Amino acid sequence: MTGKLVTTDVLVIGGGLAGERCAIEAAAAGHEVLILSLVPPRRSHSCAAQGGMQAALGNNVKAAGDNPTVHFLDTVRGSDWGADQEVANIFADEAPIAVRELAHYGVPWTRVRGGRNKYFIKGEEVEIDEAIENDGLITHRDFGGTAKWRACYAAAGTGHAALYAVDCEVVRLGITVRDRTEAVALIHDGSRCLGAVVRDLRTGGHFSVMAKATIIATGGYGRIYGQYTTNATINEGTGASIALDTGIVPLGNMEAVQFHPTTLVPSGILVTEGCRGDGGYLLDRNLERFMVQREPHKQELASRDVVSRHMAEVMRDGDGVDSPYGPHLWLDIRHLGEEHLRTKLLEVWDICRDFVGLNPAESLIPVRPTQHYSMGGIRVNKDGQAYGLLGLFAAGEAACWDMHGFNRLGGNSLAETIVSGRIVGRHAAAFASGMTLRADTGVAFDALATAEKRAADWMARTGKGRSVFEIRDAMGEVMMQKVGIFRTGDELREAVAELGQLLNDCDNAVLRCKDPGLNPELAFALRLKGMLRLSMTVARGALARTESRGAHFRTDFPLRNDREWLNRTLVRWGAEVGEPSFSYEPTGIIDLPPGHRGYGSDERIEMAMSIDDYNRDVPGEQARQGRLDSNEEMGSRLRRGAWKAVAG
């Protein structure tokens, strides 16, 4: 295929779980679908999700009494009340269906074994009799920040098993996938999205895709933290970046960045929360379980933001373990025994062997917190329709839908990919059904010419500019050191200034490789400015938000401030515009009133207005920020007050 103009009904940018699940929905509705993917879809970063997928099936003893309302409650508390509660409710209601659907696609979920089972709970070995009548149902393991065992899993390869099953369905439906392609710009007329300009990563050439509906599902932007991330090298935020470039579509809550407590030192590779869920401990240099004293109730299974902060404090106070790569702590899963480790946590076993040469049944695992998840992303309404640009949708980590608010619970993102894929795919398909393909190819060729010129300009630039890889490394250092787990106004101001300098450097950077074709240096250079712009939105958003909520922690403003900051940050920044423009909208209709999460700090600044007054303003305020209407009334999917029956 060498044409410069391709047409399709539904264009899906991103071949991970969210994108592929959207594509299935659109194809099932009879649409022609094209998936673009940086890599063969089965290599997408969804495959790296290890521990589980949250869905309130309530199938084992420790899950007894679980239901979507409890899941909703955990999710909103986990978000530190930053989530859109209606979206959290939709999500919790549909997660069980999504998990069962994956079973139908072929995922070999780990099942309940009726009869006597051994588990580790808060450091004790416990024997529990699982009901014989539940034998063979999908079982659950414990994860952080949840009232019940809820994470459904396939050993420690849940993402892999899910991605392969969903991709099987994509192949079965005959959906076209073009791997090694990258969307580098959106095509739009100021009010409607018409497709995307794409760079072919085999040939280095560009082409345009015109579509009735376009879905961005490109995952997170963890690589703006350089090497300090669990994310794959492909998680460079390309989808969020091209949406930001429009200057019309806002990104939401970019400062909400999750740090995962247990990533391997020195490589930064993820070690699943399932290790702690299955009974693993965190130890300091004296081999003390510091989480028992710091969080007596949830211990190692408080939410990720809370555990990561405790770990950072322990290391800051000198109780970390010294290493040539800086201080770390220990994860201890030795007591789970080799059989458990080589079945239920097999991927952890392999990672320990391959990357630090240790046997986790005998040795402690060196870990510390590292960037892991992007709660922020392309701001969409509950249907997944992006603010401001009709026909543009987003799903999964690339989107700010926004069920995670300022902290995502473990296992909720994997579930989100499938649940939002079902919902957003359905709405994108419905949108495409009501549209005819726009034939004004002029705008598509203009966008194509702009993208080609951008690449040509990079190739033509000469002089003594810095290397793009050097700028990337400097960006990673600024982000981790100054926009990390603990943030202060002074450091954030420094970060903003340094990122500004790096943006200048990027405009003057010079390529050393002039090869035709892919040219890997050019491929990265074309993404670098977008990554720096995303970094800037994170740093400036964090500087502006003078409170602490979820993963965003300001040591100079340590309290959650529901009086002034019970809102969502929105940022717009057109590609040719000098400064980003920030605004704020209410988080959404509140059903569960702001309160204590059940872990972490219990101090906060209370709301001044009543919840009724807050809720009254939500539709109008969000509409002013560009939210496009759903066919459903706002708040219609909330089961108001249902939480009262289960709140503990």
Next chain:
Amino acid sequence: MNEKNTARRLRFEIFRYNPQDPDSVPHTDRFELDETPFMTLYIALNQIREKHDPGLQFDFSCRSAICGSCAMMVNGRPALACRTLTSDLPEDIQLYPLPAFKLVGDLSVDTGTWFREMVERTEAWVHSQLPFDPAAEEQRMSDDIAAAIYENDRCIECGCCVASCGAANVDDKFLAGAGLNRIARFMMDPRDERDDAQWFDLVANEQGVFGCFGLMACADVCPKELPLLEVYGYLRRKSLSAGLAARRK
């Protein structure tokens, strides 16, 4: 952490060819690097690209041996580059692209097209007449069967087995370890309703289990240590019993 004392100077010989460049001819380039503790080929290749030759093509994504992007020939043997520690290699390291796949450039090969074609040809998905009922409880499965399926489901489609396979290198339609493992994975899945005759047509031929020379290099090089010997045994047994049953009819 058993950090090794590393002061070695590593000498790399790397295959180069850019099919998009009319002036490019296949050759090898040499690079040298100082070894550092826990250095993997992921770290080494990125250093070479960033310090010596920004045009060097290779594929990495997860860099944790899960995504299967980075298989290449390391001193003559297919391996995942991301999890190959340089400390396990001699000072002279030869890197070539995997054979049996179309070359994209330098160390990068097109595994995506090969695997998509394999999945289409073997119809590697659950064949079930049952529609999905969103209101129903999940279909039950014993945990032992789920664990057995998972064991074979772990293939990451890196292509090491294909590259190491004598049959796959002479017949580009031979299913190789990954393809046959994929068939076995669905054959043992009780949700898949294909009958013996359908499986027989798929697997009992020269491009399936009877095309194997029996060298079993696939089992030696599989980074996930999939039970490929058992897979071959299982498929041959199944083919035999299906064949005998057909004769009795």
